[in-house]
Amino acid sequence: MGLWEHIVAGVLAVLLSEPLLGVPVVILMVSGGFLLGITVGATPGLAGPMAMAIALPILISIFGFSNDALLPVLGFLIGIMKGATVGGAVPAILFNTPGTPDAYMTTLDGYPMAQKGEAKRALRIAHFSSASGDTFSDIVLVVCAPFLAILVERYLDLPEKTALLILSLAFIASVIGGSVGKGIISMGLGLLAAMIATGEDFYPRLTMGQSNLAEGIPIAAAVLGVLILGEVFKALEDLHRQSGSNASPEITPGKGSALSRADLRRLFPYVGRSALIGTCIGALPGVGSTLAATLGYTTAKRRYIASKPDYAPDFGDGAAEGIAATEAANSSVSGANLIPVLSLGIPGNAAAVFLILAMDSIGGFNPGPSVFRLGGGIGDSVMNPEMVMVFGIFTSMFVANALNWTIGGIFMRSVGFMARIPKERLLPIVLLLTLTAIYVQETSMAAIWMTVFFGFLGYGMRRVGMSPLPFVIAFILGQNLEATARQAFAATGADPFFLFNSPIALAFILMSSGVVIYNLRKSAP
Amino acid sequence: MKAILKTFALTAALSIVSAAGAVADGTGWKPSGPIKMIIAFAAGGGADTQARLIADDIQAATGWEVIPEQVTGKGGVNALLALKDMPADGTAIAMVVTESLGYNAAAAGNAGIVPSDFAGLTTTAGFQMGVVAKADKGWSSFADTIAAAKEGNLRFGTMSPKLSDLAFLLGEAQGVEFNIVQVAGGKAVMNGVQAGDMDLGFMAGIQGKGVASGDLVNLASALSEPLVQTPDAPTLADLGVQFNADGYFVFVAPGGMDTAARDALTAAIVEAANNGKASAMIEKAFGGAVTIQGSELDALLQSDYEAASELMQAVQ
Numbered sequence: 001m002g003l004w005e006h007i008v009a010g011v012l013a014v015l016l017s018e019p020l021l022g023v024p025v026v027i028l029m030v031s032g033g034f035l036l037g038i039t040v041g042a043t044p045g046l047a048g049p050m051a052m053a054i055a056l057p058i059l060i061s062i063f064g065f066s067n068d069a070l071l072p073v074l075g076f077l078i079g080i081m082k083g084a085t086v087g088g089a090v091p092a093i094l095f096n097t098p099g100t101p102d103a104y105m106t107t108l109d110g111y112p113m114a115q116k117g118e119a120k121r122a123l124r125i126a127h128f129s130s131a132s133g134d135t136f137s138d139i140v141l142v143v144c145a146p147f148l149a150i151l152v153e154r155y156l157d158l159p160e161k162t163a164l165l166i167l168s169l170a171f172i173a174s175v176i177g178g179s180v181g182k183g184i185i186s187m188g189l190g191l192l193a194a195m196i197a198t199g200e201d202f203y204p205r206l207t208m209g210q211s212n213l214a215e216g217i218p219i220a221a222a223v224l225g226v227l228i229l230g231e232v233f234k235a236l237e238d239l240h241r242q243s244g245s246n247a248s249p250e251i252t253p254g255k256g257s258a259l260s261r262a263d264l265r266r267l268f269p270y271v272g273r274s275a276l277i278g279t280c281i282g283a284l285p286g287v288g289s290t291l292a293a294t295l296g297y298t299t300a301k302r303r304y305i306a307s308k309p310d311y312a313p314d315f316g317d318g319a320a321e322g323i324a325a326t327e328a329a330n331s332s333v334s335g336a337n338l339i340p341v342l343s344l345g346i347p348g349n350a351a352a353v354f355l356i357l358a359m360d361s362i363g364g365f366n367p368g369p370s371v372f373r374l375g376g377g378i379g380d381s382v383m384n385p386e387m388v389m390v391f392g393i394f395t396s397m398f399v400a401n402a403l404n405w406t407i408g409g410i411f412m413r414s415v416g417f418m419a420r421i422p423k424e425r426l427l428p429i430v431l432l433l434t435l436t437a438i439y440v441q442e443t444s445m446a447a448i449w450m451t452v453f454f455g456f457l458g459y460g461m462r463r464v465g466m467s468p469l470p471f472v473i474a475f476i477l478g479q480n481l482e483a484t485a486r487q488a489f490a491a492t493g494a495d496p497f498f499l500f501n502s503p504i505a506l507a508f509i510l511m512s513s514g515v516v517i518y519n520l521r522k523s524a525p
Numbered sequence: 526m527k528a529i530l531k532t533f534a535l536t537a538a539l540s541i542v543s544a545a546g547a548v549a550d551g552t553g554w555k556p557s558g559p560i561k562m563i564i565a566f567a568a569g570g571g572a573d574t575q576a577r578l579i580a581d582d583i584q585a586a587t588g589w590e591v592i593p594e595q596v597t598g599k600g601g602v603n604a605l606l607a608l609k610d611m612p613a614d615g616t617a618i619a620m621v622v623t624e625s626l627g628y629n630a631a632a633a634g635n636a637g638i639v640p641s642d643f644a645g646l647t648t649t650a651g652f653q654m655g656v657v658a659k660a661d662k663g664w665s666s667f668a669d670t671i672a673a674a675k676e677g678n679l680r681f682g683t684m685s686p687k688l689s690d691l692a693f694l695l696g697e698a699q700g701v702e703f704n705i706v707q708v709a710g711g712k713a714v715m716n717g718v719q720a721g722d723m724d725l726g727f728m729a730g731i732q733g734k735g736v737a738s739g740d741l742v743n744l745a746s747a748l749s750e751p752l753v754q755t756p757d758a759p760t761l762a763d764l765g766v767q768f769n770a771d772g773y774f775v776f777v778a779p780g781g782m783d784t785a786a787r788d789a790l791t792a793a794i795v796e797a798a799n800n801g802k803a804s805a806m807i808e809k810a811f812g813g814a815v816t817i818q819g820s821e822l823d824a825l826l827q828s829d830y831e832a833a834s835e836l837m838q839a840v841q
Contacts, residue, residue, distance in 0.1 A: 065568040066574075157721075158722050200686070200707060202600065202629060202636065203635060203636070204598075204599065214598075214599075214603055215598050216598065363567055363568050366712075369720065370716045370719070373719065373720075483709065486707075487722075490704055490706045490707065491680045491704050491722065493704045494704075
C-alpha cells in the first residue's frame with residue numbers, strides 16, 4: 001500500500017469514526033478538547049498540560065485500551081493543547097494577567113490596547129495571529145516529520161540512536177531553566193527514578209524490598225506528581241504568603257471593529273516571522289513556547305522600531321504588532337513540537353509529555369521512526385496501522401485548526417469571566433481531580449502516596465529554582481535510553497567504546513558536551 | 526392491573542436469567558465474589574487483547590464478574606508474585622506464558638517462584654516461533670545465514686533471556702558467534718530486523734503476514750516441531766540445539782485450589798478460547814486455540830521449569 005492509501009485511511013479514520021451524538025467521535029472529542037483548552041487557557045493558574053494530565057486517565061477509563069481509543073483520546077488532548085495557547089491571551093488582554101506563562105508578552109501590548117477601548121480588536125488580532133501560527137506549524141509538521149523519521153531510520157544505527165538520546169537530554173537539561181547545574185540535577189533525578197525496578201534482570205532493582213515498587217514507579221504518578229501537584233503546592237504557598245490581590249481592573253471587550261484587509265497586510269510579516277521562529281523552536285526538544293514568545297516579541301520589536309510610522313503606538317503602549325508577534329510565536333510551537341515526538345519518540349515540552357503518555361498507556365502506537373515505514377515491516381501489500389494513526393493525528397490537528405478559524409474567535413471572546421475564579425477555590429479542585437485521576441488509572445493507594453511524594457519533590461524543585469521538566473523528560477526517556485544503550489553494546493559485540501566509533505555518534509556526543517559547556521559559560525557571571 | 530402485569534413480567538424475566546445462570550455453571554461452583562484476572566502483558570498488545578476477550582466471554586457465558594488487571598514486567602514474574610499470595614478460592618487467576626513459570630521463575634531464583642506454588646488451569650494458544658530474516662538478505666536456507674555469519678558477526682534479535690540463551694547455543698552448535706541483541710517483545714524484534722538494526726531474530730507468529738507476502742523468511746523453527754507456515758525449515762534440534770522455544774499462553778491460579786473451582790474456571794476459559802469472541806482473535810493472531818489442561822499441564826510446567834536449569838547450565 002502506498003503513501004496515498006495511508007493518508008486516505010488516516011483521514012477516514014477521523015471522519016468516519018463511530019458517531020456520538022450524530023458527530024464522528026474523534027471530531028467531537030477534538031472540539032470538546034479545544035473548547036476546554038480555551039477555557040483552561042483563559043483561567044490564570046490553570047494551564048494546558050494540567051488539563052491534559054487530569055483528562056488523560058479519565059479518558060482512558062472511558063475509552064479503554066483498544067486501538068479505537070487512540071484517536072479520540074489524542075484528539076481531545078491535541079484540542080486542549082491548541083485551545084490553551086489561544087485562550088491564554090484572553091486574560092492577558094482583559095485583566096493584564098497572562099492565562100498561560102507564554103502569554104506574558106501579550107499583556108505588554110494587549111492590556112494597553114484594551115485600556116484604550118480596543119479590547120475586542122486586540123482579541124481579534126490575538127486570535128488571527130494564533131490561528132495562523134498554529135496552522136503554519138502544523139503544515140511544517142506534516143511535511144517534516146516523515147522525512148526526519150526516514151533520515152533517522154536510514155542513517156542511525158543503535159549506537160547513534162543512543163548518542164541522539166544523550167544529546168536530547170543534554171540539550172534539555174542545559175537549556176531549560178536558568179541554571180545548567182540545576183537542569184542536570186533535575187535530569188539525573190529523573191533518570192534515577194526511571195531506573196527503579198526496570199532493566200532486564202529478573203530482580204526488581206533499587207526497590208529496597210518494597211513490593212509496591214516492584215513494577216516500577218507508575219509513570220502517571222511521577223509525571224503528574226512533579227508537574228501538577230508540585231505546581232499546586234507552590235501556588236498554594238504563594239497564595240498564603242500574598243495578602244490582598246493586585247490584579248488590574250477588568251476591561252470588557254465592548255464593541256470594536258473587525259480587522260480590515262490593510263490591518264492584516266500590516267500584521268502579516270510579523271505573524272509570518274514569529275510563526276517561523278516558533279516553529280523552529282518548537283522542533284527543538286526542551287525549548288518551550290515561552291521562549292518562542294519572548295524571541296518572537298523581541299525580534300518584532302527591533303523590526304518595528306526601524307519601520308514604524310510616527311503616529312503608531314510603541315511596543316508596550318498597545319501596538320497590534322506586539323500581540324501578533326507574541327501569539328503567532330507561542331501558538332506555532334504546538335505543531336512543531338510533535339516533530340521529535342512522532343519521528344523520534346522524544347518529547348520536547350510538557351504538552352508533548354502527555355501525548356507520549358497517552359500513546360504509551362493505550363498501546364498500539366509507538367512513536368518513533370517505525371511509524372513512518374510503509375507496509376509496517378510486514379509487506380508492501382499491508383497497511384501500516386501506526387502510519388494510518390499518524391495521518392489520523394494530523395487530520396485531528398487540522399480539524400482543531402478549522403475549529404480555531406471558525407468558532408475559536410467567538411468562543412474566546414466569551415470566556416473572559418474565567419479569570420475571575422479565585423485561585424483559593426481552583427487549586428484544591430485541581431489537587432483533588434489529579435489524585436482522583438491517578439486513582440482511576442492505577443487503582444492503588446500506593447500510587448497516590450507516590451504521587452504526593454513526587455508532588456513534594458516538584459515543590460522542592462520549584463522552591464530552589466530548578467525546572468521540573470528535565471526530570472519528567474528524563475523519566476520518560478530513561479528506560480528507552482538504557483534499552484538502546486544495552487542493545488547498542490550487544491550489537492557491536494560488547495564494544496565499550498560504541499559511542500565513539502562511528503562519526504555520527506561521535507558528533508552527537510561532542511555536541512552534547514558542547515551544548516552543556518556553552519550554556520555553562522553563558523550562565524557564568 | 527398494569528402493575529400486576531409489570532410484576533409478573535419482571536418475575537418471569539428474573540427467573541429466566543437465573544435459570545440461564547444455573548445452566549452456565551454446570552459444575553455448580555460459583556465464585557464468592559468478582560474474579561481478579563491478572564494480565565502479565567502490556568495493555569493494548571495481542572496477548573492483552575486475548576486475555577480481555579476471554580474475560581468478556583467468561584462474564585457473558587457464566588455471569589461471573591471478571592475484572593482484568595495489568596501486572597507487567599520481569600517476564601511474568603511480577604504477575605506470578607502478585608498472584609501467589611491471593612486466595613486460592615477461584616477469585617484470582619493470571620494469564621502468563623509457560624516461559625514465566627519455566628525459565629523466568631528458575632532464573633529469578635530469589636523471587637521464590639516454583640510451579641508447585643500454582644494450579645495450572647489451561648493453555649489457550651501456542652507460539653509459531655521461528656528464526657526470521659528479511660528476504661532481501663538473500664538467504665534461502667539456514668546454511669546461507671551461517672555462511673554470512675562466518676564473514677562477520679551477525680546481530681541476532683531476541684525478546685527474552687531464554688531466547689538469548691537459545692540464540693547463543695545455536696551459534697555455538699553452528700560454529701559461529703552472534704551478537705545477541707535482546708529487546709522488549711516480538712514487535713521490537715520485527716522493527717529491528719526491518720530497520721536493519723538486527724540481521725535476524727526470533728519472532729513468535731508476528732512474522733506470518735510478512736512471510737506470506739515474501740518480505741520475510743522463516744529460516745528455522747525454534748520449536749520441537751516444524752512451523753506450520755514453513756514446514757521445510759529445520760528445527761533447532763536439526764541444527765544441533767537440544768533445547769527449544771516451545772511455549773504457550775497459560776492461565777494459572779494460586780496453588781492448593783479446590784478441584785470444583787479449578788474445573789469450573791478451566792471449563793469457562795476453554796469454552797472462551799474455543800468458541801467465544803476470543804476464539805476468532807486467537808485463530809487470527811496465534812493460529813488457533815491449544816488447550817492443554819489438568820495433569821498434562823502440570824507435567825508440562827514442571828518439565829519446563831526443570832529444563833530451564835539444564836539450559837542455563839548449557840550456556841555457562
